Amino acid sequence: MKIVFLFYDGMTALDAIGPHEILCRIPGATVSRVARHAGPIQTDSQLILMADRSLTEVENADILLVPGAGNATTLSEYPEILDWLHSVHATTTWTTSVCTGSLILGAAGILSGLHATTHWSAFDRLTKWKAKPTKGRVIEDGKVITAAGVSAGIDMALILASKIAGEKFAQAIQLGIEYDPDPPFDVGSPDKADPAIREALQARMAAKFESIN
Amino acid sequence: MKIVFLFYDGMTALDAIGPHEILCRIPGATVSRVARHAGPIQTDSQLILMADRSLTEVENADILLVPGAGNATTLSEYPEILDWLHSVHATTTWTTSVCTGSLILGAAGILSGLHATTHWSAFDRLTKWKAKPTKGRVIEDGKVITAAGVSAGIDMALILASKIAGEKFAQAIQLGIEYDPDPPFDVGSPDKADPAIREALQARMAAKFESIN
Numbered sequence: 001m002k003i004v005f006l007f008y009d010g011m012t013a014l015d016a017i018g019p020h021e022i023l024c025r026i027p028g029a030t031v032s033r034v035a036r037h038a039g040p041i042q043t044d045s046q047l048i049l050m051a052d053r054s055l056t057e058v059e060n061a062d063i064l065l066v067p068g069a070g071n072a073t074t075l076s077e078y079p080e081i082l083d084w085l086h087s088v089h090a091t092t093t094w095t096t097s098v099c100t101g102s103l104i105l106g107a108a109g110i111l112s113g114l115h116a117t118t119h120w121s122a123f124d125r126l127t128k129w130k131a132k133p134t135k136g137r138v139i140e141d142g143k144v145i146t147a148a149g150v151s152a153g154i155d156m157a158l159i160l161a162s163k164i165a166g167e168k169f170a171q172a173i174q175l176g177i178e179y180d181p182d183p184p185f186d187v188g189s190p191d192k193a194d195p196a197i198r199e200a201l202q203a204r205m206a207a208k209f210e211s212i213n
Numbered sequence: 214m215k216i217v218f219l220f221y222d223g224m225t226a227l228d229a230i231g232p233h234e235i236l237c238r239i240p241g242a243t244v245s246r247v248a249r250h251a252g253p254i255q256t257d258s259q260l261i262l263m264a265d266r267s268l269t270e271v272e273n274a275d276i277l278l279v280p281g282a283g284n285a286t287t288l289s290e291y292p293e294i295l296d297w298l299h300s301v302h303a304t305t306t307w308t309t310s311v312c313t314g315s316l317i318l319g320a321a322g323i324l325s326g327l328h329a330t331t332h333w334s335a336f337d338r339l340t341k342w343k344a345k346p347t348k349g350r351v352i353e354d355g356k357v358i359t360a361a362g363v364s365a366g367i368d369m370a371l372i373l374a375s376k377i378a379g380e381k382f383a384q385a386i387q388l389g390i391e392y393d394p395d396p397p398f399d400v401g402s403p404d405k406a407d408p409a410i411r412e413a414l415q416a417r418m419a420a421k422f423e424s425i426n
Contacts, residue, residue, distance in 0.1 A: 012234070013230050013233065013234060014230055014231060014233075014234035014390065017226050017227055017230040017231075017260070018227060018230075018231070020226065020227075020258060020260060021225070021226060021227035021258060021363065024258040024259065024260075025258075031258075031259060033260065040263060045233060045234060045237040045238075045244075046237065046244060047230070047233060047237075047246065047262065047263075048262070048263035048265070049260065049261070049262060049263070050253060050260075050261035050262070050263065052261070099391075119391060120391060137393070137395045138395075148391050149389075149390060149391025150234065150389075150390035150391055150392070151367065151390045151391055151392040151393075151394065152391055154364065154394070154396075155394065155395050155396060155397065158396060158397050158398070159397050162397060162398075167398070168407070168410060170397065170398065171398050171400045171406065171407060171410055172410045172413070172414055174396060174397075174398055174400055174401050175400055175401060175402075175403070175406045175410060175411060175414055176362075176363075176414060177227065177362060177363035177364045177401075178312075178332060178333060178361050178362025178363055178364055178365055178401060178402060179363070179364040179394075179396055179401040180350070180364075180396075180401030180402040180405065181364065181367070181368065181392075181394035181396065181401070182350045182351075182368050183367075183368060183371060183387060183392055183393075183394065184368065184371050184372050184375060184383065184387075185371070185375075185380070185383065185384050185387055187384045187387055187388055188387050188388060188390075188391055188392040188393030188394070189388075189391065189393040190388070192393065193384065193388045194381070194384060197381060197384055197385045197388060198388060200385070201385055201388055201389060
């Protein structure tokens with residue numbers, strides 16, 4: 001089971017690290033973190049993560065995961081990443097994304113005609129890539145699974161672990177990371193949030209995403 | 214607002230990155246990732262994170278956060294980390310931990326007489342450091358806040374963001390990371406899990422934690 005995470009400058013760390021913490025616990029999994037060039041990757045929160053492989057070293061994957069970015073301008077400047085995604089996608093059992101990672105899958109031509117989700121603030125932007133924007137925390141269409149914003153990658157990865165290693169094993173991982181969430185507020189989705197907070201955030205995010213989509 | 218994350222070889226990435234994704238969004242916060250030596254840190258899931266400061270460069274913090282580890286043997290070999298924690302703790306507004314990070318706070322002499330929690334499988338080990346093991350996802354005692362296993366750091370960081378920046382701001386962060394959790398199973402705490410799964414995991418974790426406590 002070869003699990004490949006795409007890393008790139010500007011990515012949101014938790015989009016990748018939530019699923020990473022779960023998928024690395026699957027027995028027999030080998031996990032790689034792949035970027036244009038192996039080495040340090042600057043996330044959108046100043047944290048630096050290391051990529052251990054470059055694109056040219058990885059030609060296939062059983063699971064491919066693409067994280068999103070708070071400001072995804074950088075990626076559109078690198079067509080070789082989109083070409084690589086398109087080519088690796090042809091080899092996968094599951095191609096997945098978290099948050100605005102789905103816009104990157106879209107730009108790579110992977111979502112055409114498929115139901116998909118993304119960060120709530122970028123929902124309508126999926127249509128540019130001919131995807132069918134679909135509400136839900138985790139949306140599955142054929143072998144493509146897309147998750148909603150940032151933290152939704154944790155739920156997606158547990159679903160994926162269950163498909164691959166079985167329910168009992170996924171449950172053991174969930175207990176291992178003590179995932180019994182208890183958010184202090186019930187405002188984590190746009191329909192539950194204070195409208196003023198939602199609209200301010202929507203405006204800020206719209207400006208950030210302008211250049212990718 | 215100076216927020217300091219302790220990084221160390223063997224740490225669990227999500228323990229730190231969950232809260233990091235939240236706390237870095239607090240306005241005016243400066244976040245540092247501090248280790249014995251600045252540079253690459255090998256987590257317990259092969260992922261490498263970069264520490265940007267060494268212990269000797271950081272003498273104080275408003276918020277100090279200590280992540281846990283799947284196998285915390287390494288830290289007990291480095292008394293300078295425990296000395297540093299003890300000394301920085303004297304300067305903090307909040308001293309916090311995620312998962313077995315609380316055992317490290319304990320070893321640094323910070324939990325004596327305090328209510329605290331940790332990963333469920335290590336719960337009783339808190340008594341070695343004269344802490345009062347207390348059930349709960351996030352336990353606050355004076356300025357010390359401890360969170361339960363791995364994913365509980367996300368809930369803790371939102372509570373902390375609310376204390377520091379106010380409820381509205383914490384809600385905006387929660388909506389920003391679309392934290393409206395929907396785990397596929399309701400088995401994330403030991404009392405909800407299948408007893409066979411819990412006992413197998415408990416036995417495996419007990420062996421791993423033996424050497425720190």
